[in-house]
């Protein structure tokens with residue numbers, strides 16, 4: 534049947550939308566048990582989403598030519614925050630050009646140079662966390678990851694500009710968590726007093742500080758290791774530097790893409806570790822033996838497998854008929870690599886619901902079986918940055934604290950905009966680790 538899509542739930546799209554937003558994990562699991570690894574869901578005000586969770590099909594999806602699939606088009610709702618030059622919104626040649634400009638800033642070597650700064654920020658923040666009572670780690674991790682981005686990506690030094698941007702950007706990100714406030718049409722008639730008007734004002738104030746920063750940094754020719762320094766040194770193919778608005782848009786993009794994702798992933802790491810004392814013991818042994826960080830890396834990988842904060846890669850809008858896994862998809866359908874289902878496929882990961890970092894010691898993550906950072910030419914630019922930061926924060930916390938969950942049972946999943954985070958905010962009791970067992974940062 535030309536144009537037919539793989540079968541999926543038949544409920545009205547508002548019912549499917551409710552499941553997808555309110556109980557995403559249960560909804561996805563139910564669809565898989567009924568329809569298999571490939572199914573179609575229908576959400577309100579969106580093209581049909583075909584969910585793929587077979588590694589061979591995901592490989593074909595990630596390798597499809599850029600003119601056939603457009604992930605950028607579906608991200609337009611972010612434009613008021615990230616701006617029209619954002620790598621997230623672009624496709625084809627324009628996307629490739631922007632990605633080439635940004636890639637060097639995220640290479641392993643550039644990342645290593647940021648680790649001292651990340652460690653300093655992490656240790657200072659963690660030292661202020663209260664002990665002996667249940668606390669929500671998630672909001673504290675949001676503050677920590679915001680500080681890391683402002684210092685290591687924006688290259689801000691402590692002072693007036695950092696404080697001004699921290700306040701305004703926090704408020705701007707809160708708008709992102711309430712999508713309705715981002716739609717100007719819904720705000721008409723509020724006479725410049727509604728949330729949209731407030732958002733525009735905050736954005737203007739943040740932009741003024743950002744353009745001032747860019748201008749100053751362009752002039753000082755300084756020798757710094759932050760991501761902005763690498764972007765200032767980048768050149769288009771015709772030799773021209775990135776314009777101030779391109780720089781502004783990509784800084785905002787890195788903030789939006791890298792802040793809440795890393796904070797939620799760290800929150801899951803602590804939610805798991807508080808319930809897995811044997812994993813914590815092994816992490817401590819590794820540090821005490823001064824024996825590399827293989828188990829720490831595996832712990833981060835296992836957290837990303839078990840709790841991918843983005844349950845799927847960016848939906849790819851079909852522009853020309855695309856054949857994947859023997860099915861030909863027509864234009865105007867979105868193909869979606871589903872990380873959550875792939876990561877919980879017992880044929881790939883035996884005992885998939887167990888939290889067991891050892892599985893990645895035996896078998897490193899595969900390109901098409903472990904996709905918390907998506908894949909192909911859209912793969913997360915900040916994957917090394919996020920992994921490094923997670924390792925540093927885990928060490929900084931475990932070095933001085935023992936973790937206990939606030940009460941029995943797991944934390945359920947809560948959706949915050951597009952990321953999935955622990956329902957009770959990773960509520961944990963910290964206790965000072967006895968000195969003899971304390972480990973170095």
Ligand code: HEM
Pocket residue numbers: 604620621632686786787788790791792794795798842843845846847848905906907908909910911912913914915916918919
């Ligand atoms: C644990 C934390 C993170 C997770 C789980 C994550 C996950 C993802 C995913 C799933 C995508 C879409 C990939 C695709 O569709 O194939 C993505 C894209 C992206 N991420 Fe991340 N991310 C994280 C942290 C970061 C950080 C820290 C930064 C930057 C500082 C960052 C920057 C980006 C950018 C720029 C893109 C767009 C790439 C493109 O379209 O070419 N991310 N990320």
